[in-house]
Structures are given as structure tokens and as C-alpha cells.
Amino acid sequence: MKNKARYAVQNGVVFIEDEKGGEPPDQSNDDMVKYTSSCISVACLHEIDGEAEFTLGPSDEVDPGYEASFDGEIETPTKKLVITSVEENKILKAEVPDIITRVRVWCNHPLWADQVVVGWA
Numbered sequence: 001m002k003n004k005a006r007y008a009v010q011n012g013v014v015f016i017e018d019e020k021g022g023e024p025p026d027q028s029n030d031d032m033v034k035y036t037s038s039c040i041s042v043a044c045l046h047e048i049d050g051e052a053e054f055t056l057g058p059s060d061e062v063d064p065g066y067e068a069s070f071d072g073e074i075e076t077p078t079k080k081l082v083i084t085s086v087e088e089n090k091i092l093k094a095e096v097p098d099i100i101t102r103v104r105v106w107c108n109h110p111l112w113a114d115q116v117v118v119g120w121a
Contacts, residue, residue: 003057003093009045009047009052014041018074018078019080019082038075040072042070045112052113053115054083055092056120058121062119069106071102071103071104074101079099081094092118103119105118
């Protein structure tokens with residue numbers, strides 16, 4: 001089942017990780033999506049410019065039909081995948097079937113997406 005939420009993102013960065021947290025990627029480069037084996041960071045619309053819309057659900061339900069900005073796997077030992085803000089506020093949460101989860105991220109803009117879709121399989 002897919003879930004949606006709107007959120008004003010402080011610092012314009014969200015994390016996709018296991019509910020217990022992960023090791024955030026190095027933020028020193030300008031890539032929109034960065035990742036480690038346990039965490040994905042996504043640059044998106046800053047709070048001063050408004051709210052971004054987030055969608056989280058199975059990839060086959062949420063795929064918007066354009067190329068993903070990220071397609072890889074992360075560790076999910078609790079089998080709970082979350083999208084969190086820099087201040088560690090949970091924006092969305094989903095139960096996933098495995099301790100390693102394939103995650104795809106679609107962003108509607110190459111720099112400051114106001115729509116971020118996260119699909120898991």
C-alpha cells in the first residue's frame with residue numbers, strides 16, 4: 001500500500017533508511033542522491049520554497065513512469081523503511097519483507113524536487 005505526505009524539508013535533504021537508522025552518506029559532493037549500504041539521502045525542495053510531496057510504497061504501485069534517480073539496495077534489519085528529515089522526524093514509514101531491500105527513488109526535478117517517490121521491492 002502506498003502512502004503520501006507533504007512536508008517542508010529543513011536543509012532540503014531527506015533520508016531513506018531502516019527505522020533504527022543508518023550510516024548517512026558523505027554530503028561533500030553535489031549529487032542529488034547519495035547512499036551507503038544503510039542510508040540514502042535525497043536533495044529536494046527547501047522549506048523556504050514550500051512543501052515537497054513524498055510517496056512511499058511498493059515499486060510496482062508507485063512507479064511514475066520515468067527513469068529512477070536511484071536504484072539499489074539498503075539494509076533494513078527491522079524490516080521497516082522510513083523517510084526522515086534531517087531533524088529525524090519520520091515523514092513516512094512502510095513495512096518491507098526482507099532485511100535487504102531494493103529501493104528506487106524518482107525525483108521530478110534534477111536539483112530541487114518537489115515530488116519524491118520511493119518504491120521498494
